[in-house]
Amino acid sequence: MNQIILWSLLILPYASLFLLNMDTVRRYMPVALFMTAIHTLAYQAAYHYGWWNEADSSLFGWDKVVPVPWVYGAYLVIVIWVFHFTFRKFWLYLTVNILLGVLFMYIVYPIWQRIGIVSSESTLPTIAIVAMMVGFSLIIYLYQLWQGEVFKKANTNS
Incomplete structure (x- = not known):
């Protein structure tokens, strides 16, 4: 059952991108890839x-880290969808990211722990992980602002 859930987490979200305009996907894919990095x-x-151990959520054997x-x-x-609905509305973006971080760490992650998708080993307090997630969301917001300016300048020079 866990393998089905893990494969679903990998494949199904990409199907939702067909609901978006491909220009939107192209616009926000760089920031999503930056967040992935x-x-x-x-x-x-x-x-x-x-800090934590995610070896239980491995699909391939080489993805233990x-x-x-x-x-x-x-x-x-999720990054693409959040930017689609909230970019250039900073306070909405920040609120959505805080809510998603809290929802994930306090509701989704404990469920995943109970069913054995992730381990329950962590040396960081949950609120520290939420803060880390919010910090990352601020970094990528700034990145997207910069990225938008780069593309705007490239289009005016063409």
Whole structure:
């Protein structure tokens, strides 16, 4: 059952992108990939420092450090959807990210722990992980602002 859930987390979110205009997907894919890179580094640090262990969410055997279904599947697509609905509305964006972080860490993650998708081992308080997630969301918001300016300048120079 866990493998079905993990495969669903990897594949199904991408199907939701067909509901968006492909220009929207292209516009926000760079920021989603940037967030994926940040998350990959965070999971590497967590593994190295023993903050948490996600080996139970492995699909391939080689993904013991970074949970591929979550980081490269669901989370990447969630970033695109959040930016689609909230970009250029900073306080809404921040509120949505705080709510999603709290929802994930206090409701979804404990459910995943109970069914064995993720381990219950963590040396960081849950609120610290939520704060980390919100911090990442601020970094990528600034990145998207910069990215938008870069594309705007490139279009005016063409």
